[in-house]
Amino acid sequence: MDSYTPGAAASLKVAVGQHTDAGRKAVNQDFHGLCVPGEPLLAAKGIAIALADGISSSNVSHIASETAVASFLEDYYCTPETWSVKKSAHKVLTATNGWLHAQTRQRHHHDQPRDADRGYVCTLTVMVLKATTAHILHIGDARIYRLRGGALEQLTDDHRVWISNDKSYLGRALGLASHLEIDYHTQALEPGDVFVLATDGVYEHVGAQDVAQAIAAHPEALDKSARALVELALERGSDDNLTVQIVRIDALPQPQADEIGRYSLNLPCPPLLAAGLDFEGFRIQDELRASHRSHVYLARDIASGEPVVIKIPSLDLRHDPAYLERLLTEEWIARRIDSRHVVRAWPMPRPRRFLYTVSEYIPGRTLTQWMAEHPRPTLEQAVTLIEQIARGLQAFHRLEIIHQDLRPDNILITEDGQAKIIDLGSTQAAGLLDRASQEDSAAPMLGTAQYAAPEYFLGESGTTRSDLYSLAAMLYQMLSGRLPYGADVARARSRAAQLKLTYVSVLDRDRELPAWIDGVLSRALHPDPASRTPELSEFTYALRHPPDAAQRGQRAPLLERNPLAFWKGLCLAQFVAILILIITL
Incomplete structure (x- = not known):
């Protein structure tokens, strides 16, 4: 393959060349491959290049090399679009490593030892080019080298342990052990960058000048450049298998080059809608709400007769490209989440001429309204709703998506008591962040301050523990009628200030709540995310399973029941002790 330029003019464009040779060996244990998909997969997952090198001590290592490359190039593109490159690649490589290691363990040939270095083992080097990042x-x-500005730089480290000047062994390899340790890093791309992937049969016999000359000699036929490097290594005495892959960056995508960005730039914003108006195959019935961000309407799909919700940009923000892209991202994410506790995007069989989103209509009331109607819910009522919201959140987190704006106004309680997350406008998908530039990644906090985790006020990115904090804050409010830490969270703009925030017990004299619930909430609402409950499942489990002491009827420690009272009492005891000591002396 000499070159490939997929997609539209705004897409990532590359030229590639590859060559492999068994050299002086009877079997070629190297295996290589690449995949350059068309749009929209090119923007969503990128271009994947993979190179594997078998080990000479194993007579099945060539199978491991082929399996490693083929499975990565196939399985990587089957991972969710919302996953980051790192997570997608790690999942695939870990699964491949487990399969290869299991194959080695299952070999029962009496004439072959079951040593690891005689099994299904190989090296594997992968590069994924996505947007403007490698x-x-x-x-x-x-190895992977980068040729930029005439200088050749090695981008990978050799996982080889040297015993002496002429004796070494692989410290890490695919299929070598059940546990896999993978080096991962990123490099910013520039037009004209040339990446060279090579096995040791090549790079031990050619130098930087050789590589630069071979590429310069055949700029429009990189297969010839790859072949020239292999032949040169053979001439200089290489006795191993030889493989070279060359990838040149011819063009980088422009901002908003992905599917969502192109729609947000090319589709005009619709006019304000009114009841009785026919719009894009829908009949507007009523305006549900209006804000400085959007207008939301109840409509009916004329073809099916089903009720739907249409959201259009507000007049204030329809000239803000970042907001318009987030609006379309909301529907893009909704189409990829499958949960009964998350609003679903409406199928669109017709091409749209304006920029808007359509979702299913869910009759009910918001959690804010529900709390106004139930100012003193039982623990069972509150926990039941929180568990449902948590199940919806888990659907986000499985796809590596952070909600970032979990609050009562964004939760709908249906007529039969089901909780549904209805607003996805502030969500953050790791797979979409891979496409963003460094400037885009430093986005301001999108969530609502009252329920936002403390780390957002430090300018940090959200995590699953940030969503957990917001979920616990809603439970705290349902049980106490107030927010944890009040307005102090928004004022605490340093880590030191946040660590001074004091958790106030959710318990009071007028409400029957078990003491142990305080321990569950105080941990989930810890200002430091590293000290917070790590998983949603652990939080919801704790809400249904009190600690052993509580089950035996023992009173929980004061530190768990009322941390403020504990520390005040401790300070008072210390003061009295010091006073007695002074008087005695």
Whole structure:
């Protein structure tokens, strides 16, 4: 393959060349491949290049090399679009490593030892080019070089342990052990960058000048450049298998080059709608709400007769490209989440001429309204709703999506008591962040301050624990009628100030709540995310399973029941002790 330029003019464009040779060996244990998909997969997952090198001590290592490359190039593109490159690649490589290691363990040939270095083992070096970034994952001693400005730079480290000047062994390889340790890092791309992937049969016999000359000699036929490097290494005495892959960056995508960005730039914003108006195959029935961000309407799909919700940009924000892209991202994410506790995007069989989103209509009331109607809910009522919201959140987190704006106004309680997350406008998908530039990644906090986790006020990115904090804050409010820490969270703009925030017990004299619930909430609402409950499942489990002491009827420690009272009492005891000591002396 000499070159490939997929997609539209705004897409990532590359030229590639590859060559492999068994050299002086009877079997070629190297295996290589790449995949350059068309749009929209090119923007969503990028271009994948993979190179594997078998080990000479194993007579099945060539099978491991082929399996490693083929499975990565196939399975990587089957991972969710919302996952980051790092997570997608790690999942695929871990699964491949487990399969190869299991194959080695299952070999029962009496004439062959079951040593690891005689099994299904190989090195694997992967590069994924997505948007303006190269993602590099590496196990073993194949190498990736970058040629930029005439200088050749090695981008990977060799996982080879040297015993002496002429004796060494692989410290890491795919299939070598059940646990896999992968080097991962990223490199910013520039037009004209040339990446060279090579096995040790090549790079031990050619230098930087050789590589630069071979590429310069055949700029429009990089297959010839790859072949020239292999032949040169053979001439200089290489006795190993030889493989070279060359990838040149010819063009980088422009901002908003992905599917969502192109829609947000090319589709005009619709006019304000009114009841009785026919719009894009829908009949507007009523305006549900209006804000400085959007207008939301109840409509009916004329073809099916089903009620739907249409959201259009507000007049204030329809000239803000970032907001318009987030609006379309909301529907893009809704189409990829499958949960009964998350609003679903409406199928669109017709092409749209304006920029708007359509979702299913869910009759009911918001959690804010529900709390106004139930100012003193029982623990069972509150926990039941929180568990449902948590199940919806888990659907986000499985796809590596953070909600970032979980609050009562964004939760709908249906007529039969089901809780549904209805607003996805502030969500953050790791797979979409891979496409963003460094400037885009420093976005301001999108959530509502009252329920936002403290780390957002420090300018940090949200995590699953940030969503957990917001969920626990809603439970705290349902049980106490107030927010944890009040308005102090928004005023605490340093880590030191946040660590001074004091958790106030949710318990009071007028409400029957078990003491142990305080311990569950105080941990989930800890200002430091590292000290917070790590998983949603652990939080919801704790809400249904009190600690052993509580089950035996023992009173929980004061530190768990009322941390403020505990520390005040401790300070008073210390003061009395010091006073007695002074008087005695």
